[in-house]
Amino acid sequence: MSEAVKTYEGWYAYHDFRKIDWTRWKSLSPEKRDEAIRELVEVLREFASVEESRGGSFGQYAVLGHKADLLFIHFRPTLEALNEVKWRFDKTAFADVTSAPTSFISVVELSAYTVPPGTDPMSDPAFRERLQPSMPKAKYVCFYPMNKRRNLSDNWYMLPMEERRKMMKSHGMIGRSYAGKVRQIVTGSIGLDDWEWGVSLFADDPLHFKKIVTEMRFDEVSARFGEFGPFYIGARLTEEGLVSLLKEQVKG
């Protein structure tokens, strides 16, 4: 058996994708819509307020294309806290006009591949901080789930540790060349959801997503072992942006 990599876990993550039923939204009376918006704003402010007490983090995005309309990303210390968030949102009148085309449950994860042997990364406050990240305030988010291949000829989980470490080092070096352009938050989902990881990337220029993902496709660890699920791209939504989106849609 190959040596399993040591992983370090932080906040749990809930990627909540929502599609809006615009026909139902438009069929509500103006008073009901205003009331639903007021309640939604209150709940989203509540979600965002966890940042102040460092009890989690929250981001809201408008999703492009047909796969979803909105993405809410929640980081919280426990799965129970994520469930509370879910029920809190589902109780709102706005939730009644939405459906959830998909969702993703995972936990912020760092691994020991790049940790010098014999050192304890948890003694480093910066490392511990990265396990409880604030949602980056970049303009765009890109999210996709991924696995590492387990074919007979290319099985990540049967490679010796040293070989995996070498490939992850090369991966990390490509990643670091995007410093200041792309922030990544990798969340582990083995045993929690249908894929092995969720990759959340944040950037002010969406082309940087295309560049980094392309470059990584040519790097051995992604080229040989990467298996990818659907990609989602979202633009960060301010409170005003969300409210005007909901109001504009009903104008003839």
Ligand code: VOV
């Ligand atoms: C924005 C840049 C960036 C940077 C700096 C970066 C660095 C690093 C380092 C140093 C490490 C290893 C230690 C750790 O921190 O866990 C990782 C780990 C990981 N990564 Fe990464 N990655 C980036 C970016 C980045 C991208 C764009 C992707 C998607 C890959 C692609 O082909 O589409 C990705 C995936 C992952 C995954 C799935 C893991 C866990 C793999 C495992 O087997 O455990 N990642 N990553």
